Amino acid sequence: MRSPTQRELDLRMIDAMLSPVLGTEVVQAAELSGGGFAAVWRATLADGRSVVVKAGPADDVRLLRYERDLIPAEARYFRMVRDVAPVPEVLHLGDGWIATTLLPGRSLTEVPDAAAVREELGRVIARVHTIEGDLFGYDGGRPSGRDWPEAFTAIMRALIADAADWDVPLPAGILETVERHRAVLASVTRPALLHFDLWDGNVLTEGGRLTGLVDGERHLYGDPLLDLVSPALFHRIEDEPDHPFLRGYAAATGLVLDDDARTRLTLYRLHLYTLMVTECPSRGVPVGHEWHVRMSKMLAEELQRL
Numbered sequence: 001m002r003s004p005t006q007r008e009l010d011l012r013m014i015d016a017m018l019s020p021v022l023g024t025e026v027v028q029a030a031e032l033s034g035g036g037f038a039a040v041w042r043a044t045l046a047d048g049r050s051v052v053v054k055a056g057p058a059d060d061v062r063l064l065r066y067e068r069d070l071i072p073a074e075a076r077y078f079r080m081v082r083d084v085a086p087v088p089e090v091l092h093l094g095d096g097w098i099a100t101t102l103l104p105g106r107s108l109t110e111v112p113d114a115a116a117v118r119e120e121l122g123r124v125i126a127r128v129h130t131i132e133g134d135l136f137g138y139d140g141g142r143p144s145g146r147d148w149p150e151a152f153t154a155i156m157r158a159l160i161a162d163a164a165d166w167d168v169p170l171p172a173g174i175l176e177t178v179e180r181h182r183a184v185l186a187s188v189t190r191p192a193l194l195h196f197d198l199w200d201g202n203v204l205t206e207g208g209r210l211t212g213l214v215d216g217e218r219h220l221y222g223d224p225l226l227d228l229v230s231p232a233l234f235h236r237i238e239d240e241p242d243h244p245f246l247r248g249y250a251a252a253t254g255l256v257l258d259d260d261a262r263t264r265l266t267l268y269r270l271h272l273y274t275l276m277v278t279e280c281p282s283r284g285v286p287v288g289h290e291w292h293v294r295m296s297k298m299l300a301e302e303l304q305r306l
Contacts, residue, residue, distance in 0.1 A: 003283040005057040007039040014043050014053055018099060021092045022051070029053075035201070035215065036283050038071070042102060052088065055097040064279060065158040066142050070217035071098050073140065077216030080193060084127040086204075086212050103212035108200035115244040117205040118231065121198070122248025124210060125227055129253075131193040133221030148188040148222050153178055155220075156271060163278040168287060171299065174274060177306045181267060184260050191221035198230040224253075225261060226268045234298070236269075238262050266305050273299035 002008075015026040028044040032052070039055045056071040057063060075093045078100065082089070088100035108114055137144030137151030143158045145151030156178050163170050178185075195202075196218045204212035228237050231245040238257045240246065249255060257265070276295045285291050 003036045005037050005061055005063065005282060007055045007058060009039050009041060009053075009055060014041055017053060017055075017094060017097060018043060018045070018051070018092075021094070022049075022099065024049075037067070038217075050102040051091060052100050052102050053097060054100070057096075059096075062282060064162045064275075064282060066138055066155065066218075068142060069140050071096055073219065074098060074215070074217035076139075077193075077195070077219040080131055081128050081213075081216070084131070085124050086210060087216065088212070088214065103204055103214070105204035105206035105211035108203045108205060111205055112200070114205050114208070116208055117203070117210050118244035119248035120210040121203055121213075121231065122245040122250075123252045124213070125195065125198070125245075126249050126252035128195065129192040129224045129227070133191040133193060136191045136222050138220045147186065148191070149182045149185040151222060152185055152267070152271070153182075156274065159271075159274050159278050163274075166278065166281045168278050168281060169296075170274065170277065171303055174270070174303065177270070177303060178267065181263060181306065184263050185223075185267070187260060188223040188264075192224045194220050194222055194224070194227050196220060196226065196230065198227060199233045223264060223268070225264050226271075228265060229268045229272055236265070238265055263306070266302055270299065270302045270306065273302055 011026060011029045014029045019025045022045060024046045026043045027046050029041050032040045032042055041053045042050060043053055044050050054071065072093060075090045075098055078087045078090050081087055086103065088103055091099040091101065108117065133139070135144045136148045137155055143151065143154040145154050156175060160170060160174060195213065195216055197215050202213060202215045204214065228246065228249065232240065232243055237243050237246050273295055277292065277299055280287065280289065280292045
């Protein structure tokens with residue numbers, strides 16, 4: 001099922017986008033699967049190059065508050081981390097679309113037992129986290145703050161407002177729970193650059209090595225621990241000390257997961273599941289659908305832990 005946020009594209013449209021800026025025509029194009037927000041296509045050019053075109057939603061499509069201008073955000077992320085992580089090169093940033101180089105490899109969804117790659121990913125993300133922003137939260141006028149508690153609260157408040165706009169029911173007490181743990185959040189004093197969306201579909205591998213990170217459009221600045229949630233999606237990584245991503249990250253940073261860190265990780269799963277529940281209607285998944293019910297159950301469980 002195509003998400004309402006994904007544009008309908010074809011070879012002619014992609015050629016009209018690429019040929020004026022890359023100097024050669026598109027001879028073949030095929031849509032890539034895996035994402036649910038943007039339309040992503042692989043295009044083969046007449047000069048033999050293969051590139052990726054990613055087009056954001058049309059201007060009249062309803063989005064969540066933090067999703068404004070995600071395509072330019074992706075270009076910023078790739079340019080910021082290019083020296084420390086394997087990300088695509090930005091070939092062109094258009095009006096609501098981006099063209100990048102095509103990275104080699106398959107996603108980890110196709111290579112689920114790649115422990116060495118996951119460990120390498122942990123080390124790479126540790127390097128990405130050395131990059132800092134000048135604010136906490138999102139850039140571009142989206143939810144942010146002068147410190148991490150203020151930014152995280154603003155992010156959660158925006159998601160709750162989005163849920164109200166879309167008539168998505170959320171459990172009571174989310175903001176009160178975040179406020180109750182404000183002191184734990186305040187221990188984060190450095191706005192590290194975070195990818196946020198490090199699930200297996202956004203990590204590429206070939207020959208037993210990490211070859212790419214994609215979908216950097218949802219990046220923000222804040223607690224590095226937030227990036228430990230999506231690599232162990234639907235799990236509690238703090239309860240899996242031998243998880244390869246955690247092993248690689250801890251080896252690079254000396255991370256020790258004490259009680260405060262475990263509380264923050266639970267807060268970040270609360271954030272992720274709030275987002276995933278809230279975005280369901282915008283992706284064409286109605287309230288009451290099996291996926292919505294599953295995410296709502298996981299959200300309630302994380303809230304109860306806090």
